[in-house]
Amino acid sequence: xxxxxxxxxxxxxxxxxxxxxxxxxxxxDTAINIIPHLVGMMVAISMFRASGAMDMLSSLIRPLFDYFxxxxxxxxxxxxxxxxxxxxxxxxxELIKNYGPDSMIGRIASTIQGSTDTTLYVxxxxxGAVGIRRSRYALKVGLFSDLVGFVAAIxxxxxxxx
Amino acid sequence: MVxxxxxxxxxxxxxxxxxxxxxxxxxxxxxxxxxxxVTVSLGLISVMVFWLGLMRIAEDGGLLRKLAAAIQxxxxxxxxxxxxxxxxxxxxxxxxxxxxLGLGNAATPMGIKAMQELQKLNPxxxxxxxxxxxxxxLNTSSITLVPTTLIAIRMTYSSAHPAxxxxxxxxxxxxxTAAAILADRWYRFRSGPPAWKDYGGKGDSPRVRxxxxxxxxxxxxxxxxxxxxxDGHPAGGGKGEAVV
Numbered sequence: 442x443x444x445x446x447x448x449x450x451x452x453x454x455x456x457x458x459x460x461x462x463x464x465x466x467x468x469x470d471t472a473i474n475i476i477p478h479l480v481g482m483m484v485a486i487s488m489f490r491a492s493g494a495m496d497m498l499s500s501l502i503r504p505l506f507d508y509f510x511x512x513x514x515x516x517x518x519x520x521x522x523x524x525x526x527x528x529x530x531x532x533x534x535e536l537i538k539n540y541g542p543d544s545m546i547g548r549i550a551s552t553i554q555g556s557t558d559t560t561l562y563v564x565x566x567x568x569g570a571v572g573i574r575r576s577r578y579a580l581k582v583g584l585f586s587d588l589v590g591f592v593a594a595i596x597x598x599x600x601x602x603x
Numbered sequence: 604m605v606x607x608x609x610x611x612x613x614x615x616x617x618x619x620x621x622x623x624x625x626x627x628x629x630x631x632x633x634x635x636x637x638x639x640x641v642t643v644s645l646g647l648i649s650v651m652v653f654w655l656g657l658m659r660i661a662e663d664g665g666l667l668r669k670l671a672a673a674i675q676x677x678x679x680x681x682x683x684x685x686x687x688x689x690x691x692x693x694x695x696x697x698x699x700x701x702x703x704l705g706l707g708n709a710a711t712p713m714g715i716k717a718m719q720e721l722q723k724l725n726p727x728x729x730x731x732x733x734x735x736x737x738x739x740x741l742n743t744s745s746i747t748l749v750p751t752t753l754i755a756i757r758m759t760y761s762s763a764h765p766a767x768x769x770x771x772x773x774x775x776x777x778x779x780t781a782a783a784i785l786a787d788r789w790y791r792f793r794s795g796p797p798a799w800k801d802y803g804g805k806g807d808s809p810r811v812r813x814x815x816x817x818x819x820x821x822x823x824x825x826x827x828x829x830x831x832x833x834d835g836h837p838a839g840g841g842k843g844e845a846v847v
Contacts, residue, residue, distance in 0.1 A: 465659075480641060491632030523743075557743065557744055573718075580608070
């Protein structure tokens with residue numbers, strides 16, 4: 442792709458290097474524009490985790506998991522996943538390390554981590570880059586699909602590996 | 604809604620920290636978060652500069668238009684309000700294929716570029732259009748064929764079958780994406796055509812829609828002309844912050 446695109450364009454008489462620089466300049470501005478958005482979001486998420494608020498919230502939902510016989514160790518991952526990509530990856534690694542990659546917990550954690558993206562990050566970066574402040578229903582849709590993906594990952598794993 | 608979630612995070616953190624006596628950790632975490640926000644953005648610079656440079660060549664070379672034409676039917680279903688042959692469609696296509704192939708660092712610049720193209724069609728620069736919400740929904744649930752990072756981690760911890768989660772991941776991601784598309788459709792339908800006729804479809808130039816958003820601030824209203832005429836610079840990029 443890195444070779445094909447410039448070759449094709451050169452064939453069509455596009456001044457490739459100048460065009461590259463022109464587009465690249467946009468990339469820099471865009472990345473800089475994202476900084477305030479990302480800082481604002483990451484501060485809130487980092488505080489949320491460090492204060493123990495997330496643990497409190499997850500202990501409220503835990504009984505529901507016990508009731509359905511789902512390993513509740515994966516619950517914090519479900520809450521972490523939409524908020525922070527790096528954080529949830531670290532948590533998944535932790536679970537895999539402690540319970541083994543081929544345990545049910547390890548498999549469910551891997552599936553959850555792999556099946557959705559970090560909603561809040563995507564929203565912040567994509568909308569931040571163009572200066573959208575009113576995101577309308579986008580966040581609701583993202584979080585809803587995370588929830589569905591989370592439940593689906595658990596059900597599918599219990600079904601396939603159970 | 605983002606406002607409320609943000610406020611909730613901060614207030615809940617404060618209350619929880621007060622209860623558990625982690626006030627000091629809270630302050631520290633706030634600055635840690637700020638630092639990692641900047642680190643991530645800076646990390647994005649190299650990726651963005653490289654890919655957007657390359658994609659500009661693809662755009663000028665006419666590749667993007669061809670790509671957009673090829674997948675017209677699927678994308679037209681998902682994005683009925685983007686005019687035919689608009690460059691945004693090409694970027695959306697690139698973004699989707701990069702996601703599917705698991706090229707995360709290529710998907711983000713394409714997605715952002717697609718957003719910027721969609722922003723040119725947007726009459727109210729600070730409010731998301733339905734097309735933008737759809738693009739976001741596709742990206743938050745991101746279909747991934749092979750979760751390479753996870754397979755690598757599983758190998759590190761000596762899994763007997765590191766790739767056994769590929770099937771379950773694909774199934775779960777398909778369910779999540781279907782849910783995202785359905786929810787997006789539902790909200791689109793429920794919100795109806797906005798007052799400023801966002802659902803052009805027929806017109807192939809954003810200028811056709813002259814109706815101004817009622818709630819637009821003077822700044823974003825004035826942005827319509829130049830942004831529509833602009834030829835690839837980040838429309839309204841950063842202007843949102845200036846208003847905040």
